[in-house]
Every structure is written in structure tokens, then in C-alpha cells.
Amino acid sequence: MIKYAISDSLIITKRQLLQLIRIPELLIFSTIQPVMFVLLFRYVFGGSISTGIPGVDYVQILMPGIFVQTVAFTLGGTAVGLAEDMQKGLIDRFRSLPISRSAVVFGRTLGDGALNIVVLVVMGLAGYAVGWRPSSGLFSVLLGFAFLLFFGFAMAWVGVLIGLSVRSARVANVAVFITIFPLTFLSNAFVPTTEMPKALQYFAEWNPVSTMVAGCRQLFGLENIFGVTANSWPSQNPLEMSLFYMVLIMAIFIPLSVRKYINTASK
Amino acid sequence: MKAVIAENLIKTYDKGKVRALDGLSLEVEEGTVLGVLGPNGAGKTTTVRILATLLTPDSGRASVAGLDVMKDPGKVREVIGLSGQYAAVDETLTGWDNLTIFSRLYHLSSSASRKRASELLEQFSLTDAAKRSIKTYSGGMRRRLDLAASLIVRPKILFLDEPTAGLDPRGRIEMWEVIEGLVKDGTTLLLTTQYLEEADQLADEIAVIDHGKVIARGTSDQLKKEVGGERLEIVAEAEDLKQVTAIVEKISTRKVLVEEGSRQVSAPVTTGSKALIDAVRSLDELGIHPLDIALKRPSLDDVFIALTGHVAEEKKPEDQEGKPKRGWRK
Numbered sequence: 001m002i003k004y005a006i007s008d009s010l011i012i013t014k015r016q017l018l019q020l021i022r023i024p025e026l027l028i029f030s031t032i033q034p035v036m037f038v039l040l041f042r043y044v045f046g047g048s049i050s051t052g053i054p055g056v057d058y059v060q061i062l063m064p065g066i067f068v069q070t071v072a073f074t075l076g077g078t079a080v081g082l083a084e085d086m087q088k089g090l091i092d093r094f095r096s097l098p099i100s101r102s103a104v105v106f107g108r109t110l111g112d113g114a115l116n117i118v119v120l121v122v123m124g125l126a127g128y129a130v131g132w133r134p135s136s137g138l139f140s141v142l143l144g145f146a147f148l149l150f151f152g153f154a155m156a157w158v159g160v161l162i163g164l165s166v167r168s169a170r171v172a173n174v175a176v177f178i179t180i181f182p183l184t185f186l187s188n189a190f191v192p193t194t195e196m197p198k199a200l201q202y203f204a205e206w207n208p209v210s211t212m213v214a215g216c217r218q219l220f221g222l223e224n225i226f227g228v229t230a231n232s233w234p235s236q237n238p239l240e241m242s243l244f245y246m247v248l249i250m251a252i253f254i255p256l257s258v259r260k261y262i263n264t265a266s267k
Numbered sequence: 268m269k270a271v272i273a274e275n276l277i278k279t280y281d282k283g284k285v286r287a288l289d290g291l292s293l294e295v296e297e298g299t300v301l302g303v304l305g306p307n308g309a310g311k312t313t314t315v316r317i318l319a320t321l322l323t324p325d326s327g328r329a330s331v332a333g334l335d336v337m338k339d340p341g342k343v344r345e346v347i348g349l350s351g352q353y354a355a356v357d358e359t360l361t362g363w364d365n366l367t368i369f370s371r372l373y374h375l376s377s378s379a380s381r382k383r384a385s386e387l388l389e390q391f392s393l394t395d396a397a398k399r400s401i402k403t404y405s406g407g408m409r410r411r412l413d414l415a416a417s418l419i420v421r422p423k424i425l426f427l428d429e430p431t432a433g434l435d436p437r438g439r440i441e442m443w444e445v446i447e448g449l450v451k452d453g454t455t456l457l458l459t460t461q462y463l464e465e466a467d468q469l470a471d472e473i474a475v476i477d478h479g480k481v482i483a484r485g486t487s488d489q490l491k492k493e494v495g496g497e498r499l500e501i502v503a504e505a506e507d508l509k510q511v512t513a514i515v516e517k518i519s520t521r522k523v524l525v526e527e528g529s530r531q532v533s534a535p536v537t538t539g540s541k542a543l544i545d546a547v548r549s550l551d552e553l554g555i556h557p558l559d560i561a562l563k564r565p566s567l568d569d570v571f572i573a574l575t576g577h578v579a580e581e582k583k584p585e586d587q588e589g590k591p592k593r594g595w596r597k
Contacts, residue, residue, distance in 0.1 A: 004374065011371045018368075019359045022400060089355035093416070096319050097372050098344040 005100035012094075012107020013114065016081070020115070030077070030115065031122040034070040038123060041066065041190065042130045049191065056222065063132040064144075064216035065189030067123060068209055071116055071152035072184055076176040078112045078159030083172040086164065091264070102258045105160050113153035120145055135221030144219035147242065151212055154246040157253035164260045189213050206234055208245040214238035270424050270455040271295040271318060276327035278313050278479075287313040288324065289479035295424075295457050295472075300450055302470025303459040304571075310479040311459035312352060315428045318457065319349045331424055348417035348425045352432055355413060356401055362388060362412050363397040369416045387415040391445065407438030411445060424455045431465060443468060463571075475574060483574050490570045498569065499542050500533040501550075502559040508532065511557070514549045518542050536562070 020027045046058045082105075085091050094104045124132075124145075134141050159176070166172045186200055187193070187209040193201050204210050215238035234241040271294065278288040288310045295301040303311050316322040318329055320340035329336045332346045356365045366387055370380035388394045391411040401409060410430060417425065430446065431439040439462075446469055450456055460466050466473050467487050474484040483490060499518065503511045508525065511532045515523050519534035519542075526533075536542035543562045550557055 008372060011368060015357065015360070015364075015368045018364055019357070022361065022364070023359055088358070089351050090357060092316075092321055092351055093349070093355035093369075094372075095321050096344060096347070096349040097369070098341060098374075099372050103372075 005103060005106075008099040008103035009106040009110060012104055013111040016108065016111035017114065027115075027118065031119050034066065034119060034123045035126045037066050037069070038063070038126045038130060045190070053223075057131060059127070059131045060133070060220075060222060061217065062190065063127045064220055064222075065187075065213050066127075067120065067148050067216060068151070068212045069184040069189055070119060070123065071148050072155055072180055072209060072212075073176075074112050074116060074152040075155040075157075075159030075162065076173070076180065077115070078108060078156040079163035079166070079172040079176050080169050081112070082108060082160060082163030083166055083169040086264070087168055091261075101262050105257050105261050109153060109156040109160060112156045112159070113149060116149055116152040120148060136219060140219045140221065144216045147212070147215060147219065147239070150246055151242070154249040154253075157250055157257055160257035161253055161260055164257065164264050183207060183209050187213060205232055208242065208249075210234070211238040211241040211245065215242045268297045269294045270297040270332060271301075271457055272328075272330045273314065273318065274328045276314070276317060276324045276329060278310075278317065278322070278324045286479055288317075288327075291327075291476065291480055293474050293481055293484070295455055297455050298453050299471040300456040300458060300469055302466035302473045303457065303476060304461070304463065304466045304473050305459075305476035306461055309476045311461075311476065312428055313479075314476075315349070315351075315426050315457070315459060319347060319426050320344055321349075345420075346423050348420075348422035350410075350414045350417040350425075350427050350430060352429045356409065356416060358401045361398050361400055362393050362404070365401065365412065365416060366419070370419050373420050375419070383419055387418065391415045405438070406434050407441055410434060410438070410442055414442075414445065418449070422454070425449065425457070427456065427458045429459055429461065431460070431462065439465075475571060477571075477574075483570075491564060493570070493573075496535065496537055497539065497542075498533055498563045499536045499546060500531060500559070500561050500563055501546065501557050502529065502531045503555060503557045505530055507555045507557075510553055510555060511550070514546060514553075517549070518545050530558070 041062050042059055046062065049058050051058055051061055082091075085094075091104070134144075158179075162175050162179075163172050166175055186196075186204050187207045188204060189209060193204040193210070196204060211234050214235060218238060273291060273293050276288045276291045277286070279286050291310060291314060293301065293303070293314075303314065305311050313322065317324050318331055318336060320336050320343050323337060331343050334342050334346070336343050356362075357368075360368075363384055366384035367377075367380045370383050371377065375383060385394070385397075388397045391414070393408060393412060393415070396404060396408060401412065404412065414427070414430065427446070431442045434442060443465070446456070446458070450469070456469075458466075458469060470487070472484065472486055473490060474481045475490070476482065483493065485493070499515060501511050501515065505527075508527070508530060512523060512525055515532050515534050518538075519536050521535045523532060523534040525531075538545075540562065543560070546560065550560075
């Protein structure tokens, strides 16, 4: 049973990656967008935002923020993809097959998680081209990327629930936008949180996006600066806090999503 | 041996406001074809989805190949094939991709999957299109691929939900040939349709459903007989209609239907060709020249009207918005 649960999931993942080969535009556009963000923030805001630390350029601060924002948006692809499959009756087909009941959603999140590898490599190179230089060792940098991938995978599970709950792919799109956009902007990803109203500062401090960004900055060799509003636990221990958030997200959303899939009647 | 049994299925939506199935029962004998015939919203798709383990009924019992669909859904899925109303294949991929992936999901090895995919593509005349994206397929090709995907493990029992809905006449005929071929191989088939001639053509037995219930069942001939044999139809000039009606009333013992618009008078008759001769004789005596006169065997349309007492396009008050409109497509 377990063997099939894994192999069924991998076949679903394979189907998704095959889509990228059959429609290469999909991959091209999903990497262009983050690269565009890198360039826009680097050159539009980069000049007017000072890090306040001599010798540390905005791009060093910016890149971890954009990495986290991009992987957080993983759930968009997941939600829209699943909503489309459901609309087209593909989920009905899968559900009529003698496959493991969790394979479709596991396969989907694995696929979306794997897609992030490509996206992160492209973004990393783009960042390098515009002056991003992580100052920690290779191991720490790789660990940072591993963190990002794990976060993307966890977020994909939120996307599964959204995708299976909405009536159409278009609704999924909007739903994703209004969940993720505030999360990434009410954080330390692009600007210091110290300039925000007090209430937002607290939110930003506990926001998983902020802890992820702070954690990545640490792993990429920056002191944990730019947005520490207080000496609170999440800002002192961003990596531990992020890990806790990811496990929490998965502990909540994996069972909910699998249950939703099993009970869903396609629309 | 009954391959499919449904007993008293009830399924409601919207907290009981819409009764999709209202005590539906049916059976399919092994190796035969049951055509489930009914207008949009009659409960056809709901029935198929329950039998194919996609939906749980509120109450009732259903078994497929002797397996309870509620208690043993996993085993049921191993013996059935399902092809839905909408072509459930991945459009972004090629025909080949789809069939190999679905084969793998049926746990065939990767070489067996490739072999089965080429066999099916061959069988459904899709070999030339195998490496093309489904987006480039015609409606008929898409349906054939969808059907092929449901036949990967040679299921004993096949559910086809409106297999020709939306196809052009040529696509429909091609699909019928494919389905007839399958049936010859002994597959048990439950087919839903709103095309009367489709049920006539493909099904051994027909279950007519309306408002979530089977309202009649039997062979196409039995159902037609139930309506009362043949029907005399006369089309005449408007000024003659009254006299023609009087003539038909003398010949038929049943209710005479007069359609002013098409200037047609018709009624069921029991005396066969004698009724036609009598009619011609009476018309001739009065010097009336009908535009058309014929003795017709009842169509399934007539059967449906006779059984339900309502005509095709009628809309029922309990129809909820968002539900498909009732009505026949011919």
C-alpha cells in the first residue's frame, strides 16, 4: 500500500512536470516573473532605500525577501492547477482509478515544490548578476535554499485546500492573491518594519514570511537586521520559528487537504 | 448474474432542496447494455457518479460486480471504467502521455504501459495523433481518447456518461461504432444519454428516468408498445382540419392530438394498416386531399411524453438556478 502511495504520487508529479515540457512557456513565464521582481526592486527601490549599515547594499537585503515571496506564491500554482483539474473533470478520472487516495494531492505538491528548484536557481543567478553576494559559506547558502524549498512545499498544501474549495480556477487566482500579497508586504521582506504603525509591526514580526526572510538573511551571512522591532523570540530565533511554522502549516493543511480531496465532489 | 444493482438510491443537494435522485433503482444484467435515458437534470450523472464511487448517496444501496460501492469502493474501482460527460483527459499533454500516465496509475509496469497505450491508440484510430497535444484534437477524437483511457485494464463493467453529448453527427456515428465494438467483446455497459436514437441504437434495455426515478424500463420495442402501437398522422390544409379531426376521431379510440401550427392531426391506432385505408377512404369521400398521411411507429419521444405526461422543453418549478435546464436534445 505504502509503495503504491509513493509511486502513484510520483506518477502524478511526473504528469505535472511533463506539462512543463509540453508547454515550455509555462516554465519560462514562471521564472520571468521573479526575475522581473529582482530587477524592479533592485533598480527602482534600491536607490532610495538605505540599509543604514555601512558596506551593506540593498540588494543583499532584498534577495532573501524576493526568494521568500516567490516560494510563498507556490501555493498559487497549486491552487490554480488543482482548480483547473477539477473543472475539467480530471479529478473525477483520478478518483475513479484504483490509486492511493492521497496520491493526487501529494503528487501535486511535490511537483510544485520541485518547480521551485528551477525558479530559485534562475533567481539566484539573476541576483548574482545584479550584485547579490552571500557572504556565508557554501553549506549555509545551500541550507538557506533547502529552507526555501521546504517553505514552498508547506505553502503548496495551503494551495491544495484553496484549489479544492473554490468553484473555478479564476476564483483560485483571486483567493491566492488576497492571501499572499498582504502576507509578503506586511513583512520585513522589502522595507524596515520600524517605519510601520505599531500594530502592523507586531504582525510583521510574527509573520512567517518575516521569520523566513530573517532566517535566510542569517544563512546568507547577514546580521539579523532590517526589521527587528523588538528583541522578541521570533526575531531572535527566526530559523527555529520558521521551522515551527512550516511544521505547523503542514500538520494542519495536509490532513485537511487530503480529507477535502477524498470528500470533494467535482463541480 | 446482475453486474450492476442500484436499490432505492436517494441523493439530495443544497440541504435537501434539490432531490437529484428520489428512490432510483436499476439493474444491469452481465454482458448487456442498459441505456439510462432522461432529460437534463433527471439524475443520470448523479447515478453514474454514485455507481463509480465518486459520490455517496444519502441512502440506498448499490453494488457493482457483486461489490458494495459504499463499503468496498477501492475494489470497485479496480473493475470499472468510467468515461464522463466532459472529456477528462489532460489537454496540455499528448494522447500518448495521457494513456501511458493513466496506465501507470493502474499499476502497469512502464513497458506494459507503453504497449497498452499503443494498442489503444491503434484501436481507436488515434495513432497518427498520438504525439500531438490534445488541444489539437477534434471533439470526436477527444472522446475516443477519453474512452480509451477508461479501457486500460479491460474493465468488466463500463460506465459512459453521455458519451456523444456535444459531438457532431459524424463524431457520434464514429463513437457508436466504437461502443458497439466494445459491447461485442462482452463488456457490461451502463450508458446514459438524452439522445433517444442513441438508446435505441446501442442499448439492450432502456431505463427511462425523470426526476430522479426510473419511470419505465424494457426493451425499446416493449416501451413503444406500452404507448399503444402505431400512430396515424395526417397533415392537411387549415380549412380541412376540422373534418380531418372528425375522421381520425372515428378511427382512433384514444385522444386525438391536433397541432394547429403544423396542421397535423394524429392519434394512436390499434388496427394497423386498416386504419390507414379507412382514413384514406373517408378523406376521399369528402374530397379532401391531405398534404401528408402516414402510419408511424412511435418514437421514444412519444414514449417519454406518454410516460411523463410532459413534453420536452417543459420547465419544472423545483428546478434550482444553476442546475442545467430540462429538455431533450435531439
